[in-house]
Amino acid sequence: MIRTTVATVSLGAVVAATAWAAGPAGAAPSGGQTTSVGSAGDESDDLMAALGAYDDPRLSPDGSVTAGAYTAAWNHVTQMPVSTSTFSEATTQPYNSDSLHYRDRNASNSGGGAGYSSGRIAALAVDPAHAGVLYAGGADGGVFRSSDDGATWTPIADHLPALSVGSLAVLPDGSLWLGTGEATTASDNYAGSGVYRLVNPATGTFSTADRVGGGELDGVSIHELRADPQAGYVFAVTSHGVYRRSLTASSATTWTAVLAPCAGIGIAGVGCGVSSYFADVASDVAVQPGSSGESLVANVAWRSGAAYNGFYYSRDGGNTWSLANPTGAINPKEIGNATFAYSADGTRLYAVMESPTLLNKAGSTTVLAGVYVSASGDINGPYNQIATSSVLANSGSAMKRTRIGPGYQPGVQAWYDQSLAVDPADPGHVYLGLEELYESRDGGASWQTVGRYWNFGMPCFSYTPSLNTCDGNVMHSDQHALAFSTWPGHAPEVYAGNDGGVYARPTTQTAPGWRNLNASGTLRTLQYYSVGAGTLSSGGTALWGGLQDNGVSFLSPQGSTYTYTYPGTATPVSEQLNPAGQMSEPFGGDGGDQLVNPADGCQTVGEYVGLTMQLTNNCGYTANNDGTPSAITNIAPSDPNPRFIAPFAADTLDAGFWVAAGEYVWGDTKTWSTTSGADWQQLADSGAGHSITAIASRNHVIWAGWCGTCNPSGSFGRGVLTNYGGAWHQLTLPSDFPNRYISGVTIDPADTSGATAYVTFSGFSRAWHEAPGAGYGHVWRTTDGGATWTDVSGASTAADSFPDAPANRTLVAPDGTIIVATDLGVFVDDVKADGLGHWKRLGQADITANGNLPTAAAVYLTPSPDGKTLYVATHGRGIWSVPMP
Structure with a gap:
């Protein structure tokens, strides 16, 4: 998520943007504020740098790790x-990104509307046989189960060799399949240890004995697991191509590569055009309903472009493949990372697609090629374009140029943010996830932004709570997963997973608002880069930490206080740091390294990445609910080449x-x-x-x-x-x-x-x-x-x-x-x-x-103040x- 600022700083995970100045709801930028926004290409580069902060140390020096490395290390550890x-x-406290009194206008995203947050959710699955049971997979947090429709969560995979989750799927026999190795970046940065199958997921817990296959998928990223019960197969969509195995095979039966164009598997003569590190990256496979499991489509593409990029299809359950030649609105030469979604009757095939051309073009305001539909369900089309970045920007988006500023339009991170799903009950009801979540109820003829990036910049927004009239159509940014519930006797719901957790609402709902499934604080998938600790004068310890896309968290004992004299005043004020038993987010955006005074836990320096250091002497607490007076000061040295x-x-x-x-x-x-x-x-x-x-x-x-x-x-x-x-x-x-x-x-x-x-x-x-x-x-x-x-x-x-x-x-x-x-x-x-x-x-x-x-x-160690x-x-x-x- 981007963050608010009033000064030019090193760009973070995405972009530094401006929160509107205090004043009437909907006021335009004023008071000398500037919008620190680079070109869209720069923003994608910044996000790549964010992910590279985790990726690069693990892949250096040559960008590759031989399969089996994690398993060998795990076996030694045991x-x-x-x-x-x-x-x-x-x-263990809920993490409230909208806490009152932590709304510093220079550094905080509080007030943006995301509410309670957890870490990035890469996969979701609903258990159709058990009402209220659903599963969420964290980017590096394992699998969590909820038995009460998201009210509370329990981890069920904490001691597998890798907790990076790429995909979850509940198969017709009731088993839960887990593909490890997150693949939102379409590469190997969050390597996994293969695929696991849990027979009784509603009550069970994953163990190493649940692994399916040999070591062939150890160290790869698995973007999707797709079942084809009619043909009797399950497919793994990986960073090394598409793999397949029989649904009835023994757990030791290995996975077989069936589509890897660079390797000449499944199709010949396509070519590669990139190094082996970027070869055969598969993004999606979909089985066409009504085809008896025979008709499959696949996207195999490197986000920056490669000779093998394209749509592929099989008419025999994945035994043989052909390169598609999409007609109509899709340009075959522009195909990048894509996601497919069939309507339940198989008559329509929807696709959202990233454009390598735009990604590689300096100054692009988006990298979204578009959203398309093949009205016949045929992978070759013809396709109609049903959404563009401009269409989505004008659908109530917070990312409209006049709201967020230039250079950051819908789809600017389409190589990273992609999810697409069709309501099982309505072939024209479509949900599209990019940075925001969009909904169409007429097959793409019109769209509404139903999960805005934030409230900043919207006509409804004001820093003064009593003047803020924004609705609840906000969730955390960067969408990665969608799922539907179809439990008998329960209203069908749609679930969205993003960089801040999971949100849900009925599919029939047209009024604003979402149910925040992070509110209990039990979906604990926060991705820390750092931790620091210091003593509080009222007793106990203040705990701080920088997070991927969730700012800097501040945890103190419930009821803790801090006495502080604000600059320009003479009377000390006693602050109630944590009256509700929640963690707060005084610093927004991405958090990095953290420095805390062991003797005074309210004194800390947090990093908005790239050595953008910011200091607070009072826990980042703003005396007023409108974010004033300022509590955080930018103290960044001017360095030409800091790490993210x-x-x-x-x-x-x-x-x-x-x-x-x-x-x-x-x-x-x-x-x-x-x-x-x-x-x-x-x-x-x-x-x-x-x-x-x-x-x-x-x-x-x-x-x-x-x-x-x-x-x-x-x-x-x-x-x-x-x-x-x-x-x-x-x-x-x-x-x-x-x-x-x-x-x-x-x-x-x-x-x-x-x-x-x-x-x-x-x-x-x-x-x-x-x-x-x-x-x-x-x-x-x-x-x-x-x-x-x-x-x-x-x-x-x-x-x-x-x-x-x-x-x-x-x-x-x-x-x-x-x-x-x-x-x-x-x-x-x-x-x-x-x-x-x-x-x-x-x-x-x-x-x-x-x-x-x-x-x-x-990733980080620090002692308590008493050691x-x-x-x-x-x-x-x-x-x-x-x-x-």
């Missing part, structure tokens, strides 16, 4: 010794010194008195084209790991910069030092000289990468300022070696224990007990037991705590 401890979920999630930190010995990093290393001695980016001083340059990925400072000795270029499918490079010894210098690294993404740099607190440091590597070792420079090991140590290095990951054949999985963050506990967060859990090395290189998994002995951390990627508790941020299952090892 056999490792255990440091017994119990994890507890910390972020750029690092910053406080010196671990001198609380009066901060460091931050993009291409440059920056220092700040004003800390909590900082008022602007001018308070930062440039300390060092990592090099032109470089971008610092990790930074640490202890007693002003600074270590910084960088990448350059940072594109894993290009000429990837990395290095380490430090001022140890007095002068800034690039380290000469040993030949066996891995050429992978440096995800963490940690200075050993026991060495007051700053000479002892640990470097943490993401990705997988040379065993799974094609690139010779990938190297081995994930944790390396120096004791002499970088002159020599030792791989302390342990012997690769030992049961207690560090797992060969992406490592994300390192922390050294007060007793010297090394703690590392990875994609497969948290691991510790008690150096005093058995020396370096002997690792244990932190948690319960039974890896599937409650009290273990769910296997969503653990007794360790907080772990996961990218899909919220924040968890565990006693400090």
Whole structure:
């Protein structure tokens, strides 16, 4: 989601846009506000950068990972010794993105109308045999089940090897099929571990024993699972083509590729035109109702264009395929990522399509080719165009140019935001998901925006609550999944899954409004990048964290207060931080790294990505419900090349010194008195084209790991910069030092000289990468300022070696224990007990037991203010705590 701002800042996940100034409802921008909006192509690039922040570290240096890497790492983890401890979920309060008193006009999206939020939902499925039972799949949060039509949720897949969900499908026998590896980006960024089948999903829980097939789908992304009961098959739509297997085959029967044009499977002579990394990306398969399972259509296309891009069809249940030649309004040369939807009677085929031509064209205001219908249901058409970006913008959209500004029109992220579904009871009733949700009740002749991006800019909007007359046709942005309920005796409903969770309403409803299925706080799929903690004066701990597309969350004990004297006033005011028992979102957009004062939990610096640092000294609390006075100050240094999630930190010995990093290393001695980016001083340059990925400072000795270029499918490079010894210098690294993404740099607190440091590597070792420079090991140590290095990951054949999985963050506990967060859990090395290189998994002995951390990627570690508790941020299952090892 984009966020409001009144100053030009580094663009975030999508675009920085303006919230209208205070004043009468519907007032146009005033007061010198500017709209910081680049071209639409830039916005797509920014979203790609957002997803690359998760993707690039795992795929560097060569952009590929051999199938089997996650499974091999998981198998090792299950056999490792255990440091017994119990994890507890910390972020259990509902997350209210519209909390009153957290509506800073410079930084917050509160008031936009999205309401309660969770993390990105990539898949939805309704159980037709059990009224009120539905399933939701998080981007990296596993599967949740609701037995009360979305009022409450329970996780049912927390301990699979991968919690990234691409698809869910309930088959006629009542089983729930789960395709792991989210594929909203049509590539391998959220790799999975295959397909799983749960026989009794209404009451059961997924386990590794439920996997269907061998290792052929390990490490790929699965966009859809489509059942064809009449022909007896189930299809997996993956980043490596379309696969098929018999519905009656044993669980061990492997999946067979049936359509992969670049590989010459299913069709020959098409050509490829791109590298293997972008080859055979499949987006959708649909079975035509009424064809006895014989007629299938498929979209195989790379979003930026490739020779194989096109619509494909089969007339024999997927045994053979042909390249379609769509006629009418569709240009075959413009086919990109597409989604199909048949009417229940099979007479109409709807399609929404992204245009690689527009995606690659600088200055495009959208990348949506259009929405189309083949009135005969034939994949070859002829097609009528029933919606364009302009048509949708004029359907009540908040993304109309006069409302959101130039450069960001409906469909600008159509390569990422796509969902399409036809009401089973009405072939003319269509739901279309892009950034917003649209509805047509006449087969596309007319459209209404029924799930607006937000209320900002609409004629109904005012920051003054009593003057705000907006209706409830708002949900979180970026739509990915649609599903329908058809339970006997219940009004049919439509369910929408997006970057903020799940929403629902009856299909017959024409009045504004949605039922927010995130309100209970039990659909806990928040995707954190960071976590920070500080003590509150009223007692308890304030917990902060930056999130993918959900801003920065603030969690405090219910009833906590904070006393603050606002600038220009003399009387302290006692603020009620959390009267309703909810998390709030003081900072909007995407959240990045986080810095919290351990001694004062209301003092924090959050990041709106790209090193756009923003400071608050009062928890981001605005005294008035209209978002005034301002509570958040932009203090971003002006850096030419920061990472999307750029690092910053406080010196671990001198609380009066901060460091931050993009291409440059920056220092700040004003800390909590900082008022602007001018308070930062440039300390060092990592090099032109470089971008610092990790930074640490202890007693002003600074270590910084960088990448350059940072594109894993290009000429990837990395290095380490430090001022140890007095002068800034690039380290000469040993030949066996891995050429992978440096995800963490940690200075050993026991060495007051700053000479002892640990470097943490993401990705997988040379065993799974094609690139010779990938190297081995994930944790390396120096004791002499970088002159020599030792791989302390342990012997690769030992049961207690560090797992060969992406490592994300390192922390050294007060007793010297090394703690590392990875994609497969948290691991510790008690150096005093058995020396370096002997690792244990932190948690319960039974890896599937409650009290273990769910296997969503653990990406960040931070201690509690008293040092007794360790907080772990996961990218899909919220924040968890565990006693400090």
